[in-house]
Amino acid sequence: xxxxxxxxxxxxxxxxxxxxxxxxxxxxxxxxxxxxxxxxxxxxxxxxxxxxxxxxxxxxxxxxxxxxxxxxxxxxxxxxxxxxxxxxxxxxxxxxxxxxxxxxxxxxxxxxxxxxxxxxxxxxxxxxxxxxxxxxxxxxxxxxxxxxxxxxxxxxxxxxxxxxxxxxxxxxxxxxxxxxxxxxxxxxxxxxxxxxxxxxxxxxxxxxxxxxxxxxxxxxxxxxxxxxxxxxxxxxxxxxxxxxxxxxxxxxxxxxxxxxxxxxxxxxxxxxxxxxxxxxxxxxxxxxxxxxxxxxxxxxxxxxxxxxxxxxxxxxxxxxxxxxxxxxxxxxxxxxxxxxxxxxxxxxxxxxxxxxxxxxxxxxxxxxxxxxxxxxxxxxxxxxxxx
DNA sequence: AATGATACTCGGC
DNA sequence: TTACGGCCGAGTATCATT
Numbered sequence: 001x002x003x004x005x006x007x008x009x010x011x012x013x014x015x016x017x018x019x020x021x022x023x024x025x026x027x028x029x030x031x032x033x034x035x036x037x038x039x040x041x042x043x044x045x046x047x048x049x050x051x052x053x054x055x056x057x058x059x060x061x062x063x064x065x066x067x068x069x070x071x072x073x074x075x076x077x078x079x080x081x082x083x084x085x086x087x088x089x090x091x092x093x094x095x096x097x098x099x100x101x102x103x104x105x106x107x108x109x110x111x112x113x114x115x116x117x118x119x120x121x122x123x124x125x126x127x128x129x130x131x132x133x134x135x136x137x138x139x140x141x142x143x144x145x146x147x148x149x150x151x152x153x154x155x156x157x158x159x160x161x162x163x164x165x166x167x168x169x170x171x172x173x174x175x176x177x178x179x180x181x182x183x184x185x186x187x188x189x190x191x192x193x194x195x196x197x198x199x200x201x202x203x204x205x206x207x208x209x210x211x212x213x214x215x216x217x218x219x220x221x222x223x224x225x226x227x228x229x230x231x232x233x234x235x236x237x238x239x240x241x242x243x244x245x246x247x248x249x250x251x252x253x254x255x256x257x258x259x260x261x262x263x264x265x266x267x268x269x270x271x272x273x274x275x276x277x278x279x280x281x282x283x284x285x286x287x288x289x290x291x292x293x294x295x296x297x298x299x300x301x302x303x304x305x306x307x308x309x310x311x312x313x314x315x316x317x318x319x320x321x322x323x324x325x326x327x328x329x330x331x332x333x334x335x336x337x338x339x340x341x342x343x344x345x346x347x348x349x350x351x352x353x354x355x356x357x358x359x360x361x362x363x364x365x366x367x368x369x370x371x372x373x374x375x376x377x378x379x380x381x382x383x384x385x386x387x
Numbered sequence: 388a389a390t391g392a393t394a395c396t397c398g399g400c
Numbered sequence: 401t402t403a404c405g406g407c408c409g410a411g412t413a414t415c416a417t418t
Contacts (some may be wrong), residue, residue: 060405064389070405085400088404108406133400133408177401217399240390249412270407279406319398326404330395366405374395 026147031268032139033174033182034155036115036124036163037191043074044104045112047166055081055101059089062281062366067093072106076191089313108134112166121162125155128268130179135231138179142270149175149198156194177202180264183215202262207234214259221248221256236260244325274373276312277320278302285324287356289349292321292367296348299369300341313339313375319351320368323359331355335372341371 040058051302055078061069074083082095115134126139144152156173172193174185185195196206237260245253278299317331331351
């Protein structure tokens, strides 16, 4: 076992080790982000080995016409041809035409099962696990590594090996002193990457990044920053926090200043589900109340089955409407605790009537139902559970 | 004025 | 030249309550 090159508690040797990266002390926190590479596509390649080497595009077909729908994910071979998640399927087909690309419908139930097994592995390798999505999770490994980066690297390699052995897919892992840096580190090298950014390397790692590359900075924020002459993370780190607060508001202003400096105190904490929704595309655009209601009742029933399975109740009920211009509209109402969506159908109808009255012209393309403000009925209580 | 709840939008995957 | 899913959680403005 190689020596870790510790220098006893906080003694400073002001120089970043050039040959072999020798950290000066134990990190106060080590956080890892594991991101499964083009997950849906990888799972399909795993169970259909004949797909390997070909562009693979996983699609959510809406059923409205032969090819209506959007791309959920694409493997790297397809991405090289310009295919991206969220893209209309017909456009993806045009990009890859005359190639040997394959388009498959997403089988989310199966991906969920594979994901659950992988998350179980991650749970075994971490002090704390925070699942962010079906293909991404943060791990706090501070205690089990004793704050040693080398040990974190060993665990990361072990995780990669276990996932590849057991499920036949690869992942990219970023390691840093907090969640934000771990996330940014992951983006540095994928697929099948492993990137470590130690505390003393954070500033030089972030400095050259463009603000739009920072996790949590979208096009709108990036544009506002650009107008201030803020282009890179280094620029952002030098802006006075009060100026940011003035433009973006308290929470967001402080957040921007902190992430630009690589600071993120948010803990790796188990996430509770906060909402369930079901959404579907209508056969035709319409603003006919009964046609929309018919679909919403179906979706409500699906939702109710889900609530029963998971033993969850709700207080807030929302309807979701997506118009022909793909703009999303919602209406919601908070009610006494309930476990039945069906018995709230009159409320759904009223919300819809209100929306139709407000939105004189728009035609509806997709509709959905959502429940939130959840409470776990059978087991532990939450804040909203007054039972 | 401060706090918490609610309604709604936005954007990531 | 167009083309267009189904989820999720976070953020924020506004309202109600104290």
